[in-house]
Amino acid sequence: MINPNWLQTFCTLVEVGHFTRTAEKLHMTQSGVSQQVRKLEEQLGCALLVRQGKQFTLTDAGERLYREGRQLVLALGNLEQRVAADPAWEGLVRVMSPGSVGLKLYRRLLALQCRHPALVIDYRFAPNADVERAVAGGGVDIGFMTARSSLEEVSVRPVAREPLLLVTPAAVAEPDWETLCRLGFIDHPDGAHHTGLLLGANYAEYESIQQLEKTGFSNQINLILEPVSLGLGFTVLPAHAVEAFDHPAHVRIHPLAHPVSETLYLASHRRKAMPNRVKMVEEEALQHL
Incomplete structure (x- = not known):
């Protein structure tokens, strides 16, 4: 040579x-x-x-x-x-988060891409375990999780808190325990976890999600409130998912005596340097949380 x-x-x-x-x-x-x-x-x-x-x-x-x-x-x-070269507004940035956070951030990051067309946003919705594995394996640049990582390769830091909300059909005025049991529960992939946190802190009668009749299920974060809006049941969701619902007049959010929030963690690979474009996208995302 x-x-x-x-x-x-x-x-x-x-x-x-x-x-x-x-x-x-x-x-x-x-x-x-x-x-x-x-x-x-x-x-x-x-x-x-x-x-x-x-x-x-x-x-x-x-x-x-x-x-x-x-x-x-x-x-x-x-x-x-x-x-x-390490341009701040050019190249691919891969982001992964649970669905609720994605509903909050994705449109904001698309607006950022519109301002900087050489930037490419690849946004995936996924549960915590998938986000954690993707960050550890180098499959994404920025991860958001609602739990701390157990993997040595993944570094996390708390960046925000997201309230969990009890959501019923709009006609429900007082969501006492009997009313919730009568309505039934619209389940989703994190339904048992979210319900245990919020109802467990506010209803003495609550022991497990098995006490509630399941009247529906959706694994699409933007569709979970559709059956609620039709009077088919109630659910518990993170605030960003509720804020993104297209028909807010058809549901009701109920403040409870003991509010519960989940901590949102920013996850990155512990031993990978962060390019400028990733830093800029991360800064933009954090402004909206």
Whole structure:
């Protein structure tokens, strides 16, 4: 393989046309320039220059090497610049979070992409365990979780708190225990967990979700309140999911005596450097939480 430093020296010599000025341009000695050209000739097994005192002309091999080699030198220079560049508003940023947080952030990050079209937002909705594994495996740049990580590779820090809300059909005025039992529960993937936290803190009768008749289920965060709005049951959801519902007049949020919130954690890989574009997207996301 041709030594790229020798190739650059040779191409510069051809362009400058003088050993001394080439040495000055490359911050080398004149003997260093001559030595690198000779090493290149030895490696290729052919003469590249015909030396005539302080002057020289190119051999056929020298002309071919310069013609093709100059493109390689330029490409290597451009590659070096691209690798070293770390633009803040250009490139792919992969984000993953539970659905409620995603409903809050995704549109804001799309607005950021509209302002900076060279930025590409890849946003995935996923439960905590999937977010944790993706961050640890390098599959995402930014993760949001509602629980601390148990994996050594994942670093988390608390960044916000999100209230859990009891939501019933709009006609329900007082959500006492008997009313909730009569309504039935619209379940979702985090239903048992959220219900245990909120109802357990506010209803002495609550022991487990098994006490409540399940009258529906959806694993789509933006659809969970649809059956509630039709009077088919009640549910417990994080505030961001409730705020994103398109028909707020058809449901009712009930303040309870003992509010409960989940801590939202920002997760990143403990040993990976964060590019500027990821830092900028992270800063934008945190402004909206």
